[in-house]
Amino acid sequence: MALVVQKYGGTSLANANKIHAVAERIARAVGSGDRVVAVVSAMGSTTDDLIALAKRVNDRPSPRELDLLLSTGELVSSTLLAMALGSIGVKAVSLSGAQAGIRTNASHGQAKIADVEPHRICYELDRGRTVVVAGFQGITDEMDVTTLGRGASDTTAVAVAAGLQAQRCEVYTDVDGIYTADPRLVPDARKLDEISFEEMLEMASYGAKMAPRSIELGMVYGIPIVVASSFVEAPGTLIHSGACMNTNVTEMRNRVSGIATDVDVAKITVLGVMDRPGVSAALFEPLAAADVSVDVIVQNAGEGGATDLTFTVKKSDLSKALDVVNKTSKQIGNRGVVSDDNLAKISIVGTGMREGSGYASRMFRALADRGINIEMITTSEIRITCIVHRARVAEAAQALHASFELEKPGG
Ligand code: ASP
Ligand code: MG
Numbered sequence: 001m002a003l004v005v006q007k008y009g010g011t012s013l014a015n016a017n018k019i020h021a022v023a024e025r026i027a028r029a030v031g032s033g034d035r036v037v038a039v040v041s042a043m044g045s046t047t048d049d050l051i052a053l054a055k056r057v058n059d060r061p062s063p064r065e066l067d068l069l070l071s072t073g074e075l076v077s078s079t080l081l082a083m084a085l086g087s088i089g090v091k092a093v094s095l096s097g098a099q100a101g102i103r104t105n106a107s108h109g110q111a112k113i114a115d116v117e118p119h120r121i122c123y124e125l126d127r128g129r130t131v132v133v134a135g136f137q138g139i140t141d142e143m144d145v146t147t148l149g150r151g152a153s154d155t156t157a158v159a160v161a162a163g164l165q166a167q168r169c170e171v172y173t174d175v176d177g178i179y180t181a182d183p184r185l186v187p188d189a190r191k192l193d194e195i196s197f198e199e200m201l202e203m204a205s206y207g208a209k210m211a212p213r214s215i216e217l218g219m220v221y222g223i224p225i226v227v228a229s230s231f232v233e234a235p236g237t238l239i240h241s242g243a244c245m246n247t248n249v250t251e252m253r254n255r256v257s258g259i260a261t262d263v264d265v266a267k268i269t270v271l272g273v274m275d276r277p278g279v280s281a282a283l284f285e286p287l288a289a290a291d292v293s294v295d296v297i298v299q300n301a302g303e304g305g306a307t308d309l310t311f312t313v314k315k316s317d318l319s320k321a322l323d324v325v326n327k328t329s330k331q332i333g334n335r336g337v338v339s340d341d342n343l344a345k346i347s348i349v350g351t352g353m354r355e356g357s358g359y360a361s362r363m364f365r366a367l368a369d370r371g372i373n374i375e376m377i378t379t380s381e382i383r384i385t386c387i388v389h390r391a392r393v394a395e396a397a398q399a400l401h402a403s404f405e406l407e408k409p410g411g
Contacts, residue, residue: 006169008022011173013041037125038130039153042073067146093131095132096134097136097139099120102159104148107146109291136153152211157171158217158225173230197218198382203260206261210227256359258349258350262344264314267311267375272306292317294313343388344389365403
């Protein structure tokens with residue numbers, strides 16, 4: 001008898017019929033003897049709709065009020081799922097994030113989970129009930145409801161699994177697993193049977209559709225995560241810490257595991273900033289204070305006491321970032337600020353890069369052969385990322401997929 005956390009995304013719960021189908025799936029797991037905690041997202045586009053509604057009432061809604069409003073989306077889906085379970089004879093209870101013991105800091109809109117106190121969940125499980133937890137939300141020490149950032153029901157699910165020391169966390173969604181590349185861009189992308197936490201963290205941070213924080217938590221607490229379709233019965237992708245179980249290890253080491261793409265990218269260049277200590281701090285501190293997360297940063301070698309500094313932000317953060325930069329850049333002696341919001345990030349990811357060589361040159365060659373210009377380059381131990389024009393991202397992904405032979409099974 002395993003204790004399993006199952007997470008269901010918004011598309012899997014988009015209407016009453018789909019909620020019933022999810023209840024049936026949970027009932028099967030319960031019937032087979034598992035104890036189940038389900039974590040749910042809001043139905044369909046509820047969260048987007050609530051945000052739009054709030055903005056019609058107040059174009060700068062109070063973050064506290066907005067969080068309490070958004071948390072209702074997950075309350076709707078969790079209560080309905082508990083009712084659907086009841087209707088087919090599965091004893092179930094829904095819990096808000098606060099009731100489930102999800103304690104967070106007070107950073108509204110992107111709160112971090114500080115602790116999970118799962119007493120109530122355990123109590124209900126012990127009474128033989130299936131527990132349905134409203135994802136994406138928690139509560140501060142001051143009893144204010146917070147939300148954990150867009151897509152963060154994944155994070156709730158893995159945090160709850162860690163808090164309960166569950167055997168695994170199953171994430172049911174509208175795709176049947178993690179692919180070597182986004183199948184909408186690369187038609188011969190292949191579903192991976194398994195991927196390491198490390199690689200998945202890079203994939204998630206650089207475009208694959210899972211909350212990166214959930215992967216981090218799985219890695220830290222050793223919770224294996226299975227990503228599978230909620231609509232069909234198929235094995236999905238296992239995200240875990242172990243080395244690959246069913247592939248030739250040497251071959252695996254030399255491979256790229258996947259290609260991540262992210263089209264929500266804009267870049268800002270501050271021209272002619274003074275080449276002296278403290279300039280970057282002066283530029284980036286106010287951005288951090290404004291909650292703008294900055295990604296790729298490139299500073300040119302200084303010449304004649306001045307240098308150019310370029311960095312990327314989310315496209316949706318561009319105007320906020322420009323406001324901040326235009327205010328501070330004057331103090332650091334610049335020759336202007338330019339921006340471009342037509343960009344995309346494309347990355348190759350694989351633990352093999354740690355030991356092997358030639359990955360970067362092969363990547364650049366594949367892009368060069370298609371005449372795709374690279375705007376910026378950045379790397380981690382197991383990832384190489386290029387910024388390219390958004391219009392070329394599908395072509396770039398296809399070129400890299402072919403160059404690294406990802407269509408071939410065995411990776
Ligand atoms: N409902 C929230 C969102 O749309 C959280 C989630 O779906 O995971 O971002
Ligand atoms: Mg969602």
